[in-house]
Every structure is written in structure tokens, then in C-alpha cells.
Amino acid sequence: MQNIATFIALNRFGLGVGPEEARAVDRDPRGWIQDQIQPRQEISPMLAQFPGASEINKEIHKARISGSQELRKTVRRKYREVFVTELVARARHHVQTPSPFAERMVLFWSNHFTVSRTKGIVGPTLPAFEREAIRPHIFGRFEDMLSAVASHPSMLAYLDNNISVGPNSLAGRRIGRGLNENLAREILELHTLGVNGGYGQDDVREFARALTGWTHAGTVPKRQKTIKSGAFEFRQAMHEPGPKTVLGKTYREDGMNEAKAILKDLAGHSATSRHIATKIARHFIADAPPKSAIDRLAKVFADERGDLAAVSKALVNLEEVWADPAPKVKTPYELVISVLRALGSAEPDRAMLHLPLRTMGHEPFNAPSPQGWPDMADHWLAPEALLRRIEWVRAISGRLAIDQPPSELMDRLIGPIASDNTRFMVDRAPSGDAAVALILASSEFQRR
Amino acid sequence: MDRRDFLRISCATGLCSAIPRVAFARAATENRLVFLILRGGLDGLHALAPYADPAYRRFRPKLALERTGADDSVVDLDGYFGLHPSLAPLHKLYERGEMLLIPAATTRYRDRSHFDGQNLLENGSGIPYGARDGWLNRAISKLGNSDQRLGLSFGPTLPLLMQGEAKIATWSESPLPKPDEDFLTRLAFMYEDDPDFARTLEEARGSFSASMVEMGGRARRGEEFQRAAKAASQILSREDGPRIAVMESQGWDTHFGQNWRLAALLDELAAGLMALTNGLDEIWAQTTIVVVSEFGRTAAENGSQGTDHGVGGLAMLLGGKVNGGRIGGNWPGLTGAALYEGRDVLPTTDYESLFKAVLIERLGLSQAVVEDRVFPSSRMIRPSEGLFK
Numbered sequence: 001m002q003n004i005a006t007f008i009a010l011n012r013f014g015l016g017v018g019p020e021e022a023r024a025v026d027r028d029p030r031g032w033i034q035d036q037i038q039p040r041q042e043i044s045p046m047l048a049q050f051p052g053a054s055e056i057n058k059e060i061h062k063a064r065i066s067g068s069q070e071l072r073k074t075v076r077r078k079y080r081e082v083f084v085t086e087l088v089a090r091a092r093h094h095v096q097t098p099s100p101f102a103e104r105m106v107l108f109w110s111n112h113f114t115v116s117r118t119k120g121i122v123g124p125t126l127p128a129f130e131r132e133a134i135r136p137h138i139f140g141r142f143e144d145m146l147s148a149v150a151s152h153p154s155m156l157a158y159l160d161n162n163i164s165v166g167p168n169s170l171a172g173r174r175i176g177r178g179l180n181e182n183l184a185r186e187i188l189e190l191h192t193l194g195v196n197g198g199y200g201q202d203d204v205r206e207f208a209r210a211l212t213g214w215t216h217a218g219t220v221p222k223r224q225k226t227i228k229s230g231a232f233e234f235r236q237a238m239h240e241p242g243p244k245t246v247l248g249k250t251y252r253e254d255g256m257n258e259a260k261a262i263l264k265d266l267a268g269h270s271a272t273s274r275h276i277a278t279k280i281a282r283h284f285i286a287d288a289p290p291k292s293a294i295d296r297l298a299k300v301f302a303d304e305r306g307d308l309a310a311v312s313k314a315l316v317n318l319e320e321v322w323a324d325p326a327p328k329v330k331t332p333y334e335l336v337i338s339v340l341r342a343l344g345s346a347e348p349d350r351a352m353l354h355l356p357l358r359t360m361g362h363e364p365f366n367a368p369s370p371q372g373w374p375d376m377a378d379h380w381l382a383p384e385a386l387l388r389r390i391e392w393v394r395a396i397s398g399r400l401a402i403d404q405p406p407s408e409l410m411d412r413l414i415g416p417i418a419s420d421n422t423r424f425m426v427d428r429a430p431s432g433d434a435a436v437a438l439i440l441a442s443s444e445f446q447r448r
Numbered sequence: 449m450d451r452r453d454f455l456r457i458s459c460a461t462g463l464c465s466a467i468p469r470v471a472f473a474r475a476a477t478e479n480r481l482v483f484l485i486l487r488g489g490l491d492g493l494h495a496l497a498p499y500a501d502p503a504y505r506r507f508r509p510k511l512a513l514e515r516t517g518a519d520d521s522v523v524d525l526d527g528y529f530g531l532h533p534s535l536a537p538l539h540k541l542y543e544r545g546e547m548l549l550i551p552a553a554t555t556r557y558r559d560r561s562h563f564d565g566q567n568l569l570e571n572g573s574g575i576p577y578g579a580r581d582g583w584l585n586r587a588i589s590k591l592g593n594s595d596q597r598l599g600l601s602f603g604p605t606l607p608l609l610m611q612g613e614a615k616i617a618t619w620s621e622s623p624l625p626k627p628d629e630d631f632l633t634r635l636a637f638m639y640e641d642d643p644d645f646a647r648t649l650e651e652a653r654g655s656f657s658a659s660m661v662e663m664g665g666r667a668r669r670g671e672e673f674q675r676a677a678k679a680a681s682q683i684l685s686r687e688d689g690p691r692i693a694v695m696e697s698q699g700w701d702t703h704f705g706q707n708w709r710l711a712a713l714l715d716e717l718a719a720g721l722m723a724l725t726n727g728l729d730e731i732w733a734q735t736t737i738v739v740v741s742e743f744g745r746t747a748a749e750n751g752s753q754g755t756d757h758g759v760g761g762l763a764m765l766l767g768g769k770v771n772g773g774r775i776g777g778n779w780p781g782l783t784g785a786a787l788y789e790g791r792d793v794l795p796t797t798d799y800e801s802l803f804k805a806v807l808i809e810r811l812g813l814s815q816a817v818v819e820d821r822v823f824p825s826s827r828m829i830r831p832s833e834g835l836f837k
Binding site: 356395442 | 487488560563564576601603608616618619620622623624625626627632635637638639640641644645649651655698703750751752756757789
């Protein structure tokens with residue numbers, strides 16, 4: 001690797017230095033990123049083979065209403081297996097992909113629109129959620145991603161909208177159930193406007209009323225005998241009748257279209273531009289990003305009406321991005337993927353992934369709350385967390401076959417930014433695997 | 449001027465080496481504090497139910513706990529309030545006068561975001577993101593000299609409450625082999641150019657190693673809190689160890705299926721608190737345990753046998769010197785007019801007033817330090833009186 005720009009492109013925008021990439025990237029680091037910004041995203045065959053959320057949901061809920069404990073167990077076991085297998089395939093894809101910037105964007109948006117296995121019943125569908133609702137839109141329109149996310153069965157179930165009933169709807173009057181404001185609140189607070197985006201409790205309530213009826217077809221009472229699918233379904237009988245007023249605008253009674261119209265307005269709201277721009281700048285520039293960068297990204301987001309390809313291009317062209325070589329600390333997942341890429345370990349197995357991610361507290365689709373994983377060093381660079389990182393790279397350095405002298409590996413991975421102290425210690429390491437471990441544990445490698 | 453400031457000044461003027469080291473050998477306090485955050489918003493009305501109030505039953509036709517008499521009925525405390533049956537193991541602490549329950553309590557936060565609410569609970573400035581360090585870390589930094597780690601945190605990451613200037617001891621279980629000291633020394637040399645990594649590694653190396661704690665068995669999902677409680681009581685029992693531990697528990701955001709979910713979570717909570725109580729038995733008179741959550745939940749159940757984000761919640765204080773065996777604070781009741789914004793329990797006790805009393809009465813901090821440094825610009829919130837015997 002020749003220059004700092006290459007280091008930034010491969011690590012901050014990509015997922016780490018892979019076996020052959022550096023030389024190609026050296027020629028044109030910005031161009032290498034720009035070329036990956038393709039509005040049309042094909043799903044890799046490695047991932048396309050896995051079942052969709054509708055199918056998984058259908059089987060799980062079929063088992064739920066069957067009354068057979070045996071069937072429920074079998075289905076649960078089957079999809080736990082599918083889940084883990086897809087996570088391994090997803091990690092392999094992250095190690096092998098020729099478009100790591102696109103993959104980083106998938107991870108970024110997947111975290112922005114967090115769904116988590118901490119709610120058991122949605123767990124098996126989460127990789128499908130990412131494939132279906134996030135992946136196709138990373139360089140498309142924010143509005144489309146928001147709409148795909150908000151109507152996806154995984155999100156509807158994760159944030160309880162599938163069981164939110166309008167108190168004056170047909171179902172509400174008959175069974176006496178009512179509103180659940182969880183999804184409405186988190187869309188406003190986390191997905192669009194941001195917590196200081198100018199909405200109040202009444203807006204949460206009204207938006208929740210508009211969202212009633214947005215559910216999935218697997219949500220049926222136990223006495224029902226059949227389930228046709230596990231896909232999104234709008235149920236008029238659960239929908240709260242009457243007009244709804246959100247952020248001062250009144251939406252007349254229009255069934256499913258009310259929430260659609262509200263989501264569209266939220267996607268185009270200036271507070272949303274600002275909120276999204278801040279999160280992108282935090283991910284790609286610094287934990288406390290400069291206001292100039294946020295302003296620029298927010299302006300492009302607003303001017304281009306949420307075109308994420310345009311926003312991504314603007315991001316690459318920000319001078320602030322190229323100022324500091326490694327301002328961010330890698331998350332444990334980023335660390336694991338970058339180590340596997342660095343050491344040419346293209347086919348990690350489940351044990352190789354599970355141990356470090358569980359130990360470092362960063363298992364995919366397991367964020368503790370709808371806010372997702374923190375994107376700040378304060379969180380990831382804590383004393384015990386750092387020890388786990390060091391322990392893991394030390395352990396794996398002794399296990400993987402290394403086909404390069406440590407000094408070459410160092411130049412390839414962190415060459416342009418390696419400090420004198422790091423070079424000194426790697427050159428004088430007591431053994432080859434200790435030298436490799438020092439490279440991987442160096443702050444130059446632990447950062448991006 | 450407190451002792452720490454004095455030390456700073458005397459070190460700055462070259463007097464540092466003239467002070468004999470033995471002067472610092474004693475810990476700044478012999479008292480222990482365990483601070484437990486239940487993340488997600490505990491439904492105070494479910495943990496401590498006003499079960500005899502007809503309004504409670506009206507608000508919660510599906511969630512209200514059974515009156516006394518049934519198998520899964522509340523544990524009656526005073527004829528009006530009752531403990532959730534999962535918390536029954538704690539009842540004997542209440543009967544011994546060592547557990548104080550304060551309903552209608554919360555921080556100064558009045559909106560309903562988990563993330564802002566937790567941030568404010570931990571940063572202590574009175575506004576979300578109003579400070580970059582945690583109030584308990586600020587309190588610790590005012591307690592003793594910086595060489596002794598008085599704070600203790602669990603799990604791989606450090607909660608905001610414990611982030612800041614004071615070094616914190618940390619503990620978490622690791623299935624990975626520990627690198628040798630030589631390797632860590634080399635790494636420390638490499639980190640010299642990166643202050644964040646250098647400081648973090650230094651803190652980690654000076655902390656407790658997992659091998660100093662007898663755990664036995666492997667950690668299973670759902671047992672993390674109980675195991676951490678077990679470790680906490682061992683570490684806090686050491687004479688030369690930390691004095692103040694922060695623990696966390698996740699999953700309290702019960703928008704649906706609250707009855708069975710809270711039964712499981714409260715089981716774990718009770719088991720963890722009992723592990724602490726038993727483990728700290730010999731120093732129980734010196735121990736205070738504080739249990740809080742970022743906010744309470746709606747008075748009424750929602751449409752899915754759960755509750756949504758609310759305001760007034762619950763605080764629990766346990767310990768040998770806690771003036772317990774009673775319901776503290778001022779219970780505002782559940783009549784329509786008494787509810788906050790017509791939907792939530794009206795907060796009548798500020799958490800900060802409880803925290804201040806704990807810091808002053810149990811950790812010996814001066815009121816001035818607590819009001820000016822730990823919780824800046826908060827003099828309108830008076831420290832609670834009568835929390836301790």
C-alpha cells in the first residue's frame with residue numbers, strides 16, 4: 001500500500017485490506033469507492049439462496065398455532081440453523097466481496113434500522129430483513145428504504161406494530177385491544193426526524209393511529225387454523241378510522257395510504273436530512289463530525305430528495321473525509337472481518353466467528369435496543385473490550401497460516417500510517433506469530 | 449478544597465514527593481455502593497403494584513396482578529401496595545427494614561425516549577448529552593486519590609455513568625486465553641503514540657483479572673446478571689478493592705406480553721439482588737444498593753398487554769443502613785387529575801435527590817461537591833432526608 005488515501009479508502013470506506021486490493025486502489029482511491037456506488041444492487045448468490053422473511057414467518061406462525069410443541073421445536077431448530085448458516089455466508093461475503101464500500105453501507109443502514117434478536121420471535125427473519133429491506137436501497141432513495149423497512153414483517157413485529165389495534169376499529173371494538181405506539185415513536189426518534197426533530201407525544205400517538213392495520217399475515221390468533229403467508233398485510237379491520245394529524249398536517253382517512261403519506265413526508269423533512277447526515281458523517285469522518293460536513297451532506301440529501309447515491313458521492317468528495325487517516329475505532333465486527341481479510345482467511349467457519357463476536361459483545365442482529373450499536377469509540381474502546389480484542393488477535397495469530405514475512409504484512413496492512421514504535425516492536429517481536437499479533441493489535445490496525 | 453484538589457496543587461508546587469505514601473493507604477471510604485440500571489424502562493406499577501387501588505384495576509384490566517389469596521398474587525406490603533410475586537425473595541429484606549421502595553420516582557427527564565432518558569440519568573447534567581462523563585465517575589474522582597480504583601464496572605464496555613476522569617476497575621468473563629505480560633508490555637510501548645489506546649490498555653492492565661474471582665461453571669444466556677452479581681460481591685468484599693459498582697440489566701421495554709416477560713426479568717432481578725445480598729453479608733451494614741430505570745411506563749395498559757413509555761417509575765434502595773421496610777416518597781395516586789399529562793404516574797421524587805443523599809450520607813462527599821460538581825446547577829433539587837438509619 002502506497003499512500004494514506006488508499007488506507008482510508010480500504011479501511012474507512014471498505015472493510016479492510018484484502019489480499020490483492022491495495023495496488024489497484026493505490027491508482028485511484030476515490031474512483032475505487034465511486035465505482036461501487038451502483039443504484040441497482042444485485043444480491044450475491046451467496047446470500048440469495050436463503051429463504052425470505054415471508055416464508056420463514058409463515059412456518060414459524062403455522063407451528064405456533066398448530067398446538068404441537070414438537071413442531072414448534074423442530075421449526076425453531078431449523079431456522080436457528082438457517083440463521084447461523086446465513087450469518088456465516090454473510091461474513092464470508094464481507095471477506096470476499098469486491099465491493100466492500102457497498103457492504104459497509106449495508107451494515108450502516110442495517111444498524112440505523114435496527115431489528116434485533118433480543119426479541120426472539122423475529123430472530124430467524126433478520127438476515128432476510130437486511131436482504132429484502134436494506135440491501136436493494138443502499139444507493140437508491142431513502143424514502144424507498146424507509147417504506148420497505150416500515151412495512152417489513154420483521155420490523156412490524158420487532159416494534160410491536162403487528163399487534164397495534166385502533167381502539168375504534170372493528171377489531172378494537174370487538175376484542176377490546178388498542179394502540180401500541182412503539183413503532184411510531186422509534187420511526188420518528190430513530191429512523192427519521194431524530195429526538196430533537198420537533199415532534200411531540202401527540203404526534204407519536206397520531207402516527208401510531210395511522211399505522212394501525214400495518215401487520216403481517218402470520219399475526220393470527222391461535223384458534224385460526226391456516227396461514228397463507230408471512231408477508232406484509234394491511235388489515236382494515238384493525239385500522240383506526242378518522243383523520244390523523246402529524247406535525248401539524250392532517251391526513252384524511254385513507255386506510256393504508258395514511259401511514260404511507262406520513263412516511264413520505266417524514267423522509268422529506270429537513271430534520272431527517274440533518275439526522276441522517278449527522279449519522280453518516282459520524283460513521284465516515286469522526287465521532288464528533290465537523291458541522292461543515294454535516295451541512296454539506298444534509299444539503300445534498302435535501303436537494304437530491306434522499307438520493308443515497310448522490311449523498312454517497314458527496315461523502316467521498318468531502319475534504320474532511322481525507323484529512324485524518326484513522327479517526328474511528330473499528331467495531332468488533334469490523335475488526336473480525338478486517339482480520340480475516342488481512343490474513344486471507346476467506347472461508348471462516350461459525351466457531352471462528354461466534355467466539356470473538358460473542359466475547360466482544362457484538363453478535364450480528366443482536367443490538368441491545370432499537371437504537372442499534374453505538375458508533376462511538378467511547379463505547380468500543382473500554383478496558384475489558386480492548387483486552388478481548390487483544391486476546392483474540394493474539395490467539396488467532398497463532399492459528400492461521402501466515403504466508404508473508406511480518407514486515408511485509410505490516411507494510412501491506414498499515415504501511416502508510418505505522419508509527420516508529422510499531423515498526424520497532426514488530427521488527428523485534430520474539431516470534432512470527434507474536435509479530436503478526438502485534439500488527440493486528442496495533443492501534444493503526446484497530447482503527448479505520 | 450477537597451483532598452484531591454489539595455494533592456493536585458501540592459504536586460504542582462513540587463510538594464508531592466514530600467507526602468508519605470502511607471497517608472493514602474486507607475480507602476477513601478469503607479462503604480460500598482452498588483448502582484443497578486434496568487435499561488428499557490421498568491414498569492414500576494408492575495414491580496410495586498398499588499393492587500388495592502380500584503383505578504389500578506381499571507387502567508389494567510389484563511395486566512393487574514392478582515390480589516392476595518391466589519397462587520400468583522402480589523406480596524402485600526401495606527394493604528395498598530404489593531410486590532410482584534417474582535420479587536418475593538426480597539420480602540424478608542423489606543420485613544427486616546432493609547429495603548426502601550419509592551414509587552413515582554424518576555430523573556428530571558420528562559420526555560419518553562429511552563436513549564435520551566438513559567443518557568440524562570447517567571450524565572447527571574439535567575439535560576440529554578449535557579455532559580460527556582458520568583456523574584458517578586465525577587463523584588468517584590472527588591472521593592480518593594486517582595491511583596486507587598474505587599469504581600467497578602461489568603461487561604466488555606463501560607456505561608456512560610462510569611466514563612470520565614477517574615480510573616475504573618472492570619471485570620468480565622473471557623473464554624479467550626490471556627496474553628503474556630511481555631506481549632502486553634510491547635503493545636503498551638506501541639500505543640504510546642495513541643493516547644486513547646494507551647490509556648485504555650493501562651486501565652485494563654491495572655484492573656482485576658477474571659482469575660481473582662471464583663465463579664465456577666460457564667455463563668449461560670439469561671444468567672449474566674446473576675453471575676456479575678456474584679463477582680461483584682466477591683470483588684467488593686476485598687479490603688483493597690473497589691467500593692462502587694455499576695451493573696446493568698437489559699430488556700425492560702415491555703410493550704407487549706408484559707406479564708410473562710416481567711415475571712422472568714423480575715425473577716432474574718431478585719436472584720441477582722439476593723446473590724449480592726448474600727455475598728455482601730459480612731459488610732451488609734456498609735452496603736447500599738440502588739436500583740433505577742430511565743423512566744416508568746403508562747398507567748394504563750396498551751393494546752397489546754403491555755405498557756408504553758411513561759414518566760414516573762420506581763426506585764429501590766437496599767442495604768444494612770437503609771431506612772426501609774416502608775414505601776417512601778409521596779404517592780400521588782392514580783386519579784385522572786393526578787396523572788402526568790393524563791397518562792403517566794406523576795413524578796414526585798427526583799432520582800437526583802436520592803443519589804445526592806447516597807453520595808453525601810454513605811460516601812461522605814460534601815454537599816457542595818455534590819451540588820456543584822457531581823450534579824452541576826441542581827441546587828433546587830434537595831438531597832432526600834431520612835433514607836438511612
